[in-house]
Amino acid sequence: MTNTMHRMACASRTLAAFVLASAGTLGTLRAEPIAGWPQPDGPNSPVTITYSYSNLLDGSLLLLSAHEIRAATEESLALWARYAPLHFIEVPDAGPPPSDIPYDGTGDPRIRIGQHPMPDIAHAFFPDDPSGLGGDVHLDTEIPWTLGAGRWNILEALVHELGHALGLPHELDRPAIMNPSFPQQLYGGLGSTFLFTADIESIQAIYGSGAGRLEAINPTPEPGAIALVATGLVSAAGTSLAQRLNRVGRLRRRQRSSERIRA
Ligand SMILES: [Zn+2]
Ligand SMILES: [Zn+2]
Numbered sequence: 662m663t664n665t666m667h668r669m670a671c672a673s674r675t676l677a678a679f680v681l682a683s684a685g686t687l688g689t690l691r692a693e694p695i696a697g698w699p700q701p702d703g704p705n706s707p708v709t710i711t712y713s714y715s716n717l718l719d720g721s722l723l724l725l726s727a728h729e730i731r732a733a734t735e736e737s738l739a740l741w742a743r744y745a746p747l748h749f750i751e752v753p754d755a756g757p758p759p760s761d762i763p764y765d766g767t768g769d770p771r772i773r774i775g776q777h778p779m780p781d782i783a784h785a786f787f788p789d790d791p792s793g794l795g796g797d798v799h800l801d802t803e804i805p806w807t808l809g810a811g812r813w814n815i816l817e818a819l820v821h822e823l824g825h826a827l828g829l830p831h832e833l834d835r836p837a838i839m840n841p842s843f844p845q846q847l848y849g850g851l852g853s854t855f856l857f858t859a860d861i862e863s864i865q866a867i868y869g870s871g872a873g874r875l876e877a878i879n880p881t882p883e884p885g886a887i888a889l890v891a892t893g894l895v896s897a898a899g900t901s902l903a904q905r906l907n908r909v910g911r912l913r914r915r916q917r918s919s920e921r922i923r924a
């Protein structure tokens with residue numbers, strides 16, 4: 662394969678239907694009603710959205726600590742909340758382990774962020790998915806996600822997929838984090854995220870303008886665990902760094918051999 666452009670594949674049933682229904686010019690796409698989360702008092706008024714980590718912090722993402730994943734997720738949510746009145750509140754997770762099987766989401770967090778092995782790089786479900794999957798964000802377990810500049814920056818995946826979880830479709834005509842190409846290698850680490858004008862216009866087309874906030878549960882890990890993770894000796898899940906790097910090496914070899922091209 663010579664063209665190794667990866668696509669941020671978002672293969673939910675809801676998204677597939679959305680793309681087909683809005684194929685055409687940008688103007689046509691914008692004219693389509695975009696379903697976001699309920700906003701009781703209308704545009705520009707506060708929207709409360711609960712979120713949780715389903716299994717994202719269980720140590721399966723090999724190169725990132727739970728602390729780093731939390732920091733990346735919180736930065737990604739806060740980025741969207743900078744431009745629209747979105748109030749994200751972290752709650753304890755509830756619901757089945759992440760998969761793409763619909764479930765009854767009554768009472769569950771609206772956005773559940775997790776990982777599972779998948780043919781995509783990452784995917785998300787629109788808010789109007791009729792099942793509990795609506796709003797859920799899933800990353801591929803077997804990607805060597807990192808925070809730094811480079812191919813598998815988790816911030817780029819999280820900002821993009823959270824955009825879908827808030828109701829945004831792909832942006833095909835202008836520079837945008839909601840462009841389906843991945844990786845665009847836009848971000849270089851914590852504190853480096855930004856949105857393009859097209860992204861800001863899209864989120865404000867759904868919720869209006871204003872600013873929201875983020876309320877995260879204090880992770881409060883045990884001090885001893887922090888010290889070990891900080892020195893790289895033990896991951897949050899207790900595997901050694903050497904074990905994790907061995908596994909990443911195996912995964913990378915497998916990726917090269919199968920050329921993970923996505924539609
Ligand atoms: Zn996408
Ligand atoms: Zn999934």
